[in-house]
Amino acid sequence: MSLLLIFxxxxxxxxxxxxxxxxxxxxxxxxxNLNLGIPGIMYMGGISGLMAAFFYEKSTSHPNAFLGxxxxxxxxxxxxxxxxLIYSVLTISLxxxxxxxxxALTTFGVGFGNFFGGSISKLAGGVGxxxxxxxxxAYRAEIPGLSKIPVIGDLFFSYGFLTYLSVILAVLLAFFLKKTRKGLNLRAIGEDPATADAAxxxxxxxKYTATISGAAIAGLGGLYFVMEYLGGTWNNNGFGDRGWLAIALVILALWKPVxxxxxxxxxxxxxxxYIYLPGLTRATQELCKMLPYVVTIIVLILSSKRNKHENQPPASLGEAYFREER
Known part of the structure; x- marks a missing residue:
């Protein structure tokens, strides 16, 4: 397998x-709603799924992969x-x-994951x-037959079902937001909640539905990382800054799921x-890790200068809505 294909x-x-x-x-x-708790929610999704699978497998001598x-x-x-839901109650109702x-939710989620991850590690016999x-x-099962096709199979059909689910969900969300009445209502709320309320x-x-369902989708990112990427293991702080990259990607994507x-x-x-670039020092490796954020900043600057409405964030993003002040 060529180095490019592996990359x-x-x-x-x-x-x-x-x-x-x-x-x-x-x-x-x-x-x-601007939920900066996504990194913590991803931790919660990952450790919760791992804990459930761990206790299920411990409870039976012949665990079933699909049931797990x-x-x-x-x-x-x-x-x-x-x-x-915690985020919604605090920001929408309170x-x-x-x-x-x-x-605060990110701090809680990371602590939640690391605490229970460490606790289960001790219960299982030691760290790691x-x-x-x-x-x-079951999470890592490849597509039968198609995954054996040279090159094409390795590149497109050699992943677990969560990989394909992530793409399917993004496409469905794009359709929902652009082509359905509820999606249009949701976008209207993000632009001007007072006008939407009056309508x-x-x-x-x-807001509750979007925030809770959005958190559930984000949590699948943590579950994917633990189950499919790491193969059913836990590593404290192993997520790195992927949660923050997800938030940065929202800007790069111009709030468009596709x-x-x-x-x-x-x-x-x-x-x-940085792994594939030879001769890098530790300092230059860290500079390489900054590239996603640099790209995001460049896209943010360019989209702001073009001033196209469809490329801008929702007008009421991050602002609380009080009906009595309408």
Whole structure:
């Protein structure tokens, strides 16, 4: 297998968790909410799914891979959605500052993941001893037949189902936001909640639904990283800054889910580029890791200068809506 093919495969693998996080955040931001808790929610989704699979496999002598997948997937979605619910209650109902709540949620989520990850490691026999290989095998199962095609199979059909789900979700979200009435209502709320409210749209309900569902989608990024990418193991702080890259990708994608697909794979490639460049020092490696953020800043500057409305963030992004002040 050529070095270029290996690089492209790894770029895709790196980008999937970022794509899940960005897709979830796009849905959230389209409602006008800015959830900086996405990195923490990804941690919660990852460790919750791993814990569910671990206790399931410990409870039976003959664990079923498919059942383990269903259990871990459900628990991960519930845990991530709960994180979105916490954010929603605090920012929508209690009117707390969105940035503060988001950052606090990230701190909580990272601590939650590392605490329970370390605790389960000790229960399993020591640091790094968590292993749910039976369940992970279901997540990592490749497409039969197609994955054996030379080059094409390796590049397009050699991934687990969450990789393909991330792309399918992004496409469905794009259709939902542009072609459905509920999607148009959601975008209207993000642009001008007072006008949407006056038109009879339930602003709070849409904001709650978008934020909670967005968190659940983002949490799948954590589950992917733990189950498919790491093969059913846990590494404290192993996510790195992928959660923040997901938030940056929302800007690069110009709040368009389809753009997030190619953007996530671009970010994935830039994130690991330093591994494939010979002769780099530790300092230059760290500079290479900055490339996704540099690209995002450049895109933000260019889109601001062009001043096209469709390339701008929702007008009410990050602003609380008080109906009595309408």
């Amino acid at each position: 492209l495969q790894n770029a895709i693998s790196q980008g999937v968790s970022i794509l899940f996080g960005a897709s979830g955040e796009i849905v959230t931001e389209k409602s006008g 997948l269903l259990i871990s997937l459900l628990v991960s979605l519930l845990a991530s959605a709960f994180g979105g 009117r707390a500052n969105q940035n503060v709540v988001g950052l 001893q968590i292993s749910v290989k039976t369940t992970a095998s 009879g749209i339930n602003v709070s309900r849409y 753009n997030a697909i190619w953007g996530s794979f671009l970010f994935g490639g830039l994130y690991i580029l």
